[in-house]
Amino acid sequence: xxxxxxxxxxxxxxxxxxxxxxxxxxxxxxxxxxxxxxxxxxxxxxxxxxxxxxxxxxxxxxxxxxxxxxxxxxxxxxxxxxxxxxxxxxxxxxxxxxxxxxxxxxxxxxxxxxxxxxxxxxxxxxxxxxxxxxxxxxxxxxxxxxxxxxxxxxxxxxxxxxxxxxxxxxxxxxxxxxxxxxxxxxxxxxxxxxxxxxxxxx
Amino acid sequence: xxxxxxxxxxxxxxxxxxxxxxxxxxxxxxxxxxxxxxxxxxxxxxxxxxxxxxxxxxxxxxxxxxxxxxxxxxxxxxxxxxxxxxxxxxxxxxxxxxxxxxxxxxxxxxxxxxxxxxxxxxxxxxxxxxxxxxxxxxxxxxxxxxxxxxxxxxxxxxxxxxxxxxxxxxxxxxxxxxxxxxxxxxxxxxxxxxxxxxxxxxxxxxxxxxxxxxxxxxxxxxxxxxxxxxxxxxxxxxxxxxxxxxxxxxxxxxxxxxxxxxxxxx
Numbered sequence: 001x002x003x004x005x006x007x008x009x010x011x012x013x014x015x016x017x018x019x020x021x022x023x024x025x026x027x028x029x030x031x032x033x034x035x036x037x038x039x040x041x042x043x044x045x046x047x048x049x050x051x052x053x054x055x056x057x058x059x060x061x062x063x064x065x066x067x068x069x070x071x072x073x074x075x076x077x078x079x080x081x082x083x084x085x086x087x088x089x090x091x092x093x094x095x096x097x098x099x100x101x102x103x104x105x106x107x108x109x110x111x112x113x114x115x116x117x118x119x120x121x122x123x124x125x126x127x128x129x130x131x132x133x134x135x136x137x138x139x140x141x142x143x144x145x146x147x148x149x150x151x152x153x154x155x156x157x158x159x160x161x162x163x164x165x166x167x168x169x170x171x172x173x174x175x176x177x178x179x180x181x182x183x184x185x186x187x188x189x190x191x192x193x194x195x196x197x198x199x200x201x202x
Numbered sequence: 203x204x205x206x207x208x209x210x211x212x213x214x215x216x217x218x219x220x221x222x223x224x225x226x227x228x229x230x231x232x233x234x235x236x237x238x239x240x241x242x243x244x245x246x247x248x249x250x251x252x253x254x255x256x257x258x259x260x261x262x263x264x265x266x267x268x269x270x271x272x273x274x275x276x277x278x279x280x281x282x283x284x285x286x287x288x289x290x291x292x293x294x295x296x297x298x299x300x301x302x303x304x305x306x307x308x309x310x311x312x313x314x315x316x317x318x319x320x321x322x323x324x325x326x327x328x329x330x331x332x333x334x335x336x337x338x339x340x341x342x343x344x345x346x347x348x349x350x351x352x353x354x355x356x357x358x359x360x361x362x363x364x365x366x367x368x369x370x371x372x373x374x375x376x377x378x379x380x381x382x383x384x385x386x387x388x389x390x391x392x393x394x395x396x397x398x399x400x401x402x403x404x405x406x407x408x409x410x411x412x413x414x415x416x417x418x419x420x421x422x423x424x425x426x427x428x429x430x431x432x433x434x435x436x437x438x439x440x441x442x443x444x445x446x447x448x449x450x451x452x453x454x455x456x457x458x459x460x461x462x463x464x465x466x467x468x
Contacts, residue, residue: 021364029361030368033444034436042436044371051369058367058382058397103372103434119388131388133380170373177372 023052040105050074054166067165075162078155079173081180086150086187093189094196096182097123103177113177115186120169123189125201133168140190141198153190157183242335242412242464245327245419249336252329258308267303269296269337270349280341281461284358284450285349293358295449297423298441300333319440320424327418330440334421335410338463346407346461348453355450362451365444366396375433377448391468396452403459406452411465419464422449 027045036042047055053070056062099114101107117123120134143149155162158173172178178186189195253264253276269279270287284295290302297319304310319330327335349355369376377396380388384395395401409422426445427438438445 021361026361026364026368029443029447030365033442034430034438037437040371040431040434040436044435047368047370051374054374055364055367055369055376057363058378104431105437106431129389131386131391133383133386133388133393168379170375175372175374 037105039103039107039109050161050165050171054161071161071163071165074159074165074174075155077174078158078162080151080154081184086154086184087145087191088181088184088186088188090185090188090192090195090197092182093185093187094124096178096186097189098127112179112182115172115178115182117186124196125199126196137190137197139198141193141195143191145191150187150191153187154183157186240412240464240466241417242339242410242419242466245332245335245412246339246464247336248327249332249334249339252332253336258304258310260307260309262308264300264303264307264333266307267300269299276337276340278341278344280337280463281344281346282349284355284446284453286352286354293352293354293446293450295423295441295446296334296337297330297421298446300330301441316440320421320427321418323416323418325418331410331419331421331424334423335419335464338410338461341461342463344461346403346453346456346459348450348457350454358447358450359454361443362447362449365447366451371434373434375435377429377433379433396455399455399458402452402455406456407459407462408465408467410463411467413467415468420467422452 030045031042034042034045049070053062053067096112096115097117099112100116100119101111102113102116117137118127118130120131122130122132122136122138123140125138140153152163156169157178159171160167160169161171170177172186173180173183190197192198256263265274267273268287268289269276270282270285271279280296283299284293286293287299287302292298294302301312301315304315305312319328321328321331350359366377366381369379380386380393381396381401383393384398384401386393386395394405396405406422409425410419412419423440423445426448427440430436430438
């Protein structure tokens with residue numbers, strides 16, 4: 001039975017993603033190469049459908065039908081704010097955007113997680129220590145606060161794969177990295193006209 | 203040996219206090235200013251002493267250790283790693299090869315020599331860090347040329363590539379998240395593109411490196427472990443198959459580049 005399951009896994013992988021090394025072989029190697037440390041448990045090495053689909057080495061052929069249905073699934077699963085209010089406090093949002101801690105084995109699990117937006121994005125013009133892996137979001141608020149814009153931005157933060165499957169960005173809502181209130185605060189940091197993100201550089 | 207560098211400590215404090223330009227300019231200026239001066243020279247000396255120091259139940263030095271070019275040959279050995287060793291029937295990185303020699307030649311206990319391969323902040327450097335630093339210096343200026351003749355070495359490269367792209371953990375991070383594009387940075391830190399020859403050669407060729415902010419030499423094994431900490435994964439073990447596979451992936455992508463280690467890093 002076990003051999004049969006392994007065989008099916010290999011066939012699936014071969015037909016969907018054409019791995020050069022079988023997925024269960026990689027998982028066995030990882031299992032023997034890592035040890036749990038504090039909150040970083042071994043379960044974190046197990047991949048869900050998005051992670052598996054998005055682990056193909058660059059240039060690997062992908063099954064587009066499978067990816068399209070996966071993206072649609074992610075969009076369906078997005079949870080919008082329960083009270084219909086998207087915007088929190090931009091000042092608290094600024095703290096979330098600058099905080100790079102959370103969920104590392106070295107982090108205190110009793111402290112709130114950060115969003116670490118600045119690791120990859122430019123936001124407020126006066127903060128020069130920003131990364132460039134993601135697009136600049138300086139002046140993001142100019143896009144306005146229409147219902148469509150609010151829902152789009154929320155969805156991007158909640159689960160980036162709902163729009164752009166295999167984006168590098170973490171799923172801050174879907175993976176429980178940030179709370180609903182933290183997401184609202186980040187929304188305000190991006191969209192509130194009073195937020196530094198939407199001020200001209202001094 | 204007491205290693206305390208007041209000047210460097212002050213510099214590190216200054217680095218943290220000045221408003222940095224949006225590139226590595228300040229640090230590069232400092233590195234240029236240092237020229238060939240690198241505090242790692244003290245660690246190189248220490249590593250050489252440890253190589254020739256009788257240790258373990260056998261009271262043996264490491265001079266009988268074969269790093270791939272014959273027992274005791276250290277010059278140019280590091281740039282051929284990771285490589286297959288018939289006596290262990292395994293592809294090894296330098297760190298796991300040293301562990302092999304410590305246990306087989308010196309008769310030392312495996313658990314004891316692997317208990318703490320990398321120092322913590324505020325510690326003195328470890329024996330492993332010193333040995334790796336000296337052996338890297340023994341290859342300084344040599345061309346990076348990891349062995350890829352044995353089937354196990356080529357399989358290790360493929361495995362490394364797969365692990366490089368493996369996304370997992372609460373943040374969905376893989377090595378590729380930060381290291382498959384050129385010219386990117388995280389905050390102000392420039393990120394090498396490890397899928398390209400240029401990026402891989404620069405990265406592989408500059409570790410082990412003296413980290414000014416930590417006052418310690420760090421090895422590539424430590425660098426990988428710390429990357430996975432930031433990826434929110436569990437802890438990567440020294441000498442593990444995943445560690446050796448990723449080092450093989452990097453070293454082969456870096457082949458033809460020049461070994462400049464030990465490097466000097468922020």
